Amino acid sequence: MRRLLSLVVALVLVMGTVSVFAASAEWSGFYELQYRSISKDPKNSKATYDTYMAHKLELYPSFKLSDNVTVKAGFFWQDYMGKVRYFGAGESVFISEDSGGHQPNFGNANDSGYSLAPTTTDYNAVLGVSSASVSLSFLEGALGIDAGRIKVAPWGTGAFFGSSFFADRVVVSYKTPALGGLLIPVFIYERRNDFNHTTPADNFWQWNLAAIHLKPGTSLMAIVFNGNHLGKRYAANQFLGNPVLANDKKDSTFYLVADAYIDYKIKMDGGLSIKPIFEIAYGTGTIVNDAWNLVGAYGTPAGMNEIDASFLNFILKAEIAMNKLVTIIPEIGMVSGTKKTKMDGLDPKTAYNNPFGINQFCGGTFTIGNIIGSLMSDAAGVDENGKAVDGKWSYYGKLDVEVDLLDTVVKGLGANVYFVYAGTFGSKRDQNATGTVKFDSLIAWEAGLGLSYQIDSFTTFGIDLAMSKTGKAERWGSTSAANQKRTDLYMGTDLTVKF
Numbered sequence: 001m002r003r004l005l006s007l008v009v010a011l012v013l014v015m016g017t018v019s020v021f022a023a024s025a026e027w028s029g030f031y032e033l034q035y036r037s038i039s040k041d042p043k044n045s046k047a048t049y050d051t052y053m054a055h056k057l058e059l060y061p062s063f064k065l066s067d068n069v070t071v072k073a074g075f076f077w078q079d080y081m082g083k084v085r086y087f088g089a090g091e092s093v094f095i096s097e098d099s100g101g102h103q104p105n106f107g108n109a110n111d112s113g114y115s116l117a118p119t120t121t122d123y124n125a126v127l128g129v130s131s132a133s134v135s136l137s138f139l140e141g142a143l144g145i146d147a148g149r150i151k152v153a154p155w156g157t158g159a160f161f162g163s164s165f166f167a168d169r170v171v172v173s174y175k176t177p178a179l180g181g182l183l184i185p186v187f188i189y190e191r192r193n194d195f196n197h198t199t200p201a202d203n204f205w206q207w208n209l210a211a212i213h214l215k216p217g218t219s220l221m222a223i224v225f226n227g228n229h230l231g232k233r234y235a236a237n238q239f240l241g242n243p244v245l246a247n248d249k250k251d252s253t254f255y256l257v258a259d260a261y262i263d264y265k266i267k268m269d270g271g272l273s274i275k276p277i278f279e280i281a282y283g284t285g286t287i288v289n290d291a292w293n294l295v296g297a298y299g300t301p302a303g304m305n306e307i308d309a310s311f312l313n314f315i316l317k318a319e320i321a322m323n324k325l326v327t328i329i330p331e332i333g334m335v336s337g338t339k340k341t342k343m344d345g346l347d348p349k350t351a352y353n354n355p356f357g358i359n360q361f362c363g364g365t366f367t368i369g370n371i372i373g374s375l376m377s378d379a380a381g382v383d384e385n386g387k388a389v390d391g392k393w394s395y396y397g398k399l400d401v402e403v404d405l406l407d408t409v410v411k412g413l414g415a416n417v418y419f420v421y422a423g424t425f426g427s428k429r430d431q432n433a434t435g436t437v438k439f440d441s442l443i444a445w446e447a448g449l450g451l452s453y454q455i456d457s458f459t460t461f462g463i464d465l466a467m468s469k470t471g472k473a474e475r476w477g478s479t480s481a482a483n484q485k486r487t488d489l490y491m492g493t494d495l496t497v498k499f
Contacts, residue, residue, distance in 0.1 A: 074131035181215030255285030271323025396422035
């Protein structure tokens with residue numbers, strides 16, 4: 001009887017605790033099912049195809065323990081469809097198993113990374129933990145401190161500071177009324193890489209100092225300074241047995257990125273509104289001072305060099321909304337070569353690199369088109385005769401038209417058409433995997449059409465079609481095919497549920 005009473009008491013305590021957490025917990029997340037069909041048809045060789053389906057579930061519970069303390073977490077499940085087949089649920093088979101003879105391939109890590117490129121990593125993660133942190137609130141919510149592995153939102157347009165990712169951070173922020181809106185200074189300390197706890201000199205850590213001014217519905221202005229410190233024994237990645245990024249064990253290195261963003265919505269008569277958006281990023285300093293520098297033919301190490309990470313990038317766009325009829329979005333973006341684009345001014349022991357090209361950092365969600373996804377700078381090089389050739393600025397221009405009128409005809413229906421023209425100013429000669437190549441044209445264009453239907457306030461279904469053509473060579477990772485003209489076709493569908 002005593003044991004039974006103890007069991008009842010324990011169940012009451014457990015169920016009571018669960019009910020307390022359930023009552024104070026808030027859940028958010030999304031589920032997405034994707035289908036992709038991509039063809040790449042080079043002029044002088046056979047076409048290649050990528051066709052696959054994948055899906056992902058993300059859950060973000062938040063437990064508010066008091067007015068001052070909230071515990072947050074993140075969980076995910078993701079898989080390519082057709083890779084594995086499970087059986088067993090409930091009490092019949094307690095541990096689910098693969099019934100199709102397929103063994104999950106976890107790739108390089110069973111983590112929160114998510115790449116839908118079937119030629120890279122096939123993720124079959126049954127369940128993963130992406131984040132875990134605590135939020136402390138003081139001074140009636142004005143002062144906030146967040147610590148742990150935190151989901152980081154894109155900064156500005158998301159072009160230079162990437163997509164949502166998860167970082168080990170301590171974040172201190174303060175909110176105060178100012179200039180008709182809200183001023184939020186923020187300081188962030190991030191533990192980036194700690195390879196060996198007994199060797200502090202191999203650490204990579206960074207800090208962010210930001211000031212944000214928000215006037216809801218009208219404007220957002222922000223500037224962030226991002227400082228990166230790499231210890232004197234820092235060494236990461238390997239290529240041909242040598243560290244790709246490394247310091248010389250004598251000196252640590254530091255580089256700084258400054259990024260400014262502003263948008264301002266102007267409302268006019270007749271339901272017309274114009275929202276200009278501008279973001280500019282500047283970087284300076286040395287990433288590492290002893291890197292294995294690939295400045296010769298691709299894949300041929302040319303010696304140990306420091307990497308100068310100086311660059312300048314910007315994006316200018318506008319959202320022109322016409323009273324629920326159409327929204328027209330013109331957009332231009334430019335990426336600088338590097339600090340030194342003149343070959344005669346290069347230090348032979350220094351590699352010049354722009355690590356913050358459009359959509360290059362952290363694999364951003366920002367995309368130019370569905371095929372032309374990113375934009376890199378064009379560094380200085382040499383032609384087939386060994387003659388120095390200067391680096392060039394890369395650019396793109398885009399016009400996107402969203403047809404809002406369809407929503408008045410069929411509730412929830414939307415469409416957009418867009419055109420992208422991108423390339424590098426001028427032409428040059430350079431090296432690639434097949435030898436010396438003459439870059440007669442660095443031009444690419446893409447045209448696309450998208451349709452979407454909002455089933456309810458949570459669920460949206462969309463389909464996108466796109467086509468692109470490239471010149472003899474170009475520098476976008478999603479369409480790279482040096483020394484050949486190529487036509488790409490893209491079809492994608494997405495079923496997305498956000499809650």
